[in-house]
Amino acid sequence: MAIAVHRPIESASGRQFPGLARSLFGNVRLDFASGDEAKSRMASAMLGACRLTRLEADRHVVFGEHVTARPADPDAIKLIVQMEGGASLAQSGLHAPVSRNGLVIYDPSRPYMLTNSTPVRQLLLQLPRHALPTAAVERLAQPFLAKAEQDGMCRILLSLMDSTMHEIDHLDEARRASVGQTMIELVRTMIGAERPQAKSVASPLDVLLQRIKEFIVLHLERPDLSVTMIARRMGCSVRYVYRAFEIERLSPSDYIWDLRLQKAAAQLRDAGGYAGEISEIAFALGFSSSAHFSRAFRHRYGASPSQWRKARMS
Template identity: 30%
Template sequence: MGAFHTTEAVPEHRTAADWRDALSETFPTADVSVPGGDGTGTLGTVPLGPVRAVTVRGGRLRLRWSGRPDAAHRDQPLLVLTAVEGAVVVDQGDSSVRLAPGTTVFCDTARPTRVDLLRGYHVKCLVLPRRLLGLTEGDLRRLTTGPIHPESPSGALLGQLLTRLVDTAPTLLQGTGGTLVRHVVDLISVLAEERLHHAADDVPDTARHLLTRVQDHIERHLGDPDLTPESIARAHRISVRYLHRLFEYEDITVSRWVQRRRLQECRRELARRQAAGRTVSAVARQWGFTSAAHFSRAFRTRYDMSPAEWRRLALRHPDAAGPTRPAAPREPLRTAAA
């Protein structure tokens, strides 16, 4: 059951291409690259109904997803990835996070995502359609903003569960895997809900659902320079005052939320080698900044460096962990009393 691939017997001059091909079959929506040409490793994959259990170890590797803004994005895979050994760096637009062994992270490939697996890594992951968890777009964004550490009760349980499932998947009888994985997905959903909504009982359902819709609206119109609290409130037929009250649950103003998301997208775009020919001003305009001077000041305030300095650092050191002061992850909804 499943497949196993190793580059051990592949001629040295063909290992990088062979390794890329094998990984592209396992992660068909990813752009796979082998920095430095160190294309060696072993890959095991087992189908469990709509889910795949995957284990990967070897030399340096990069997986990149550009994101899918269209309606088909709901079929894009979600990765639940646990680092077993070595260094793993995950960048999902907010900041780069280096995973310690035992740490688990959710990677939403419908959004721009990069996973750098450095020399000596060993990871285990489940690849599942993102719709299986039944989470809203806002919840998925919050779920992917930071790692789940093994010191937390849910993190310890999730890491052990995922590792055991991936290890035992090849020995499962035909038909057993699909049944088992349904229970596993249910448990992952419970753990995700626990992580996201530990104080959900204190947050009115209507406010939480409306806030999610507002945040989705902001994502769709992030590049519009006319995106303002007034236009957002008008689009949802609420007052500006009530809009500001909604964002009190996030402990941030709506204007600052919009600016933070724009800065995160600009930071991601400036780090792309394919965008090296674009001016900083053009990138700023793409994401709704009308003043280059204002953009530069806001970028420096948030990241302790200018946009040009960040671009030089990111292009010179693609594996850099991020700016000197990385963007703070967006936090779950807070209670009014928090």
């Protein structure tokens, strides 16, 4: 299966703005009751495991009650740099003002409300949750705030994010990934996260692989389960999902189908033997047809589903 090596910049303006926001940031709700939606625009691109977005918008409120409600919603830590205008983030009992050249890092899986009380220009960085140590994520039970004039790391990150958006069209995938990794390291340093020791802590790819496997098990019966869906939920690129599976010597898709076949074999072993049961098992596990299921099952176990069931019942 071919792997895309370049993802274009995604952009939207006006009425398309809220739709792209939900696609990129999860199940958020935008309210422009006090502002002009037509003045809004954004551009976004992947930087390896990260996503960097630039947006300009009139006054509006972002409600994030159920950001990861759907399987395809990205589960990522979010960072906002306020380039112009004023905003306030309410989360976990804290009301955090975000002024010009200010930065806020927060966990959007926790309910929040972001009030942009003036027209704003912002840079947003989404980092996959697995890129930060568990202790760092736990510290984000409440938002982390910083100001460029008071924090040198904040100034460096702000400058890097801004310059990257201006040069994004001239960066190939490898350079984008390198810049994204630099941003991750800056964020880790800002929130006081110590680098994990290789001997005692799993690598980021190991952690990512474990989270992907848990996600696949939970959604194994969904016919639309795909590498793209997994990447969006993990908050990383499709290429990083493939990299995480290199140790398995299977592609993510092959892993999904093999797991489905294993589950089918277990269900056939306990099957009651009534007419249509094999087809029910196949469709319930996401196979498109009985023929598709039979071919895959025979290739995996060297017997047809009916032969497998009869052998186990005898």
